[in-house]
Amino acid sequence: MALARLAPLASLACLACLVLLAGCADEGSPPRVPGGDARQGLRLVTQYQCGACHAIPGVQGAAGRAGPALDTIGRLSYIAGRIPNQPANMQHWLRAPHALKPGTEMPPMGLTEQEARHVAAFLYTLR
Ligand code: HEC
Structure with a gap:
């Protein structure tokens, strides 16, 4: 059951990663x-x-x-x-x-x- 409770957290973490990645891509452009x-x-x-x-x-x-x-x-x-x-x-x-x-x-x-x-x-x- 602990896993089920972690799932939303994990997806939040994924979202944070995506946001970070997007930020990096932006920094990479001139x-x-x-x-x-x-x-x-x-x-x-x-x-x-x-x-x-x-x-x-x-x-x-x-x-x-x-x-x-x-x-x-x-x-x-x-x-x-x-x-x-x-x-x-x-x-x-x-x-x-x-x-x-x-x-x-x-x-x-x-x-x-x-x-x-x-x-x-x-x-x-x-x-
Ligand atoms: C008489 C030689 C000379 C001419 C002409 C000259 N520069 Fe420079 N430039 C230098 C030197 C020497 C440096 C290194 C300056 C320092 O680090 O103090 C430099 C540094 C630079 C830098 C920074 C480079 C770096 O890696 O940090 C840029 C950008 C630059 N010049 C652009 C230009 C542009 C654009 C022109 C033409 C409009 C130009 N320079 C004309 C001698 C010249």
Whole structure:
């Protein structure tokens, strides 16, 4: 009889598992950048020649080695090893790296706010 009483508990536990799994799946998808268009971002990354310093998959000639390869930047927890990798931080980083990490060798690239949104959207496709 004890088993019969446990059954509802077990199904509750199952439900909890499913909810957790769903949560994980969600976390696994790339962060959305409101107003950001990844295709524009790809064009801008080419135009601004980020590839002079970074290896970037899908960007022709982007094989620079002065900066880290960006092939998994979309799923890294931190930008530049210490800044939580969230869309707002990424946009800020792209426009003013020194503001977030004084002394960094990444130069400010002169992106507008809107351009930074597009570039961030593109970077989050790299996983
Ligand atoms: C002159 C070389 C140079 C150029 C040009 C450059 N970067 Fe960087 N970038 C760096 C360096 C060096 C770092 C490492 C900074 C640090 O960790 O302090 C970096 C770091 C980054 C990071 C964080 C990477 C990580 O693994 O944490 C991103 C994202 C990034 N750059 C994107 C870009 C984009 C997009 C462009 C073009 C708009 C660009 N960079 C242009 C040198 C450059």
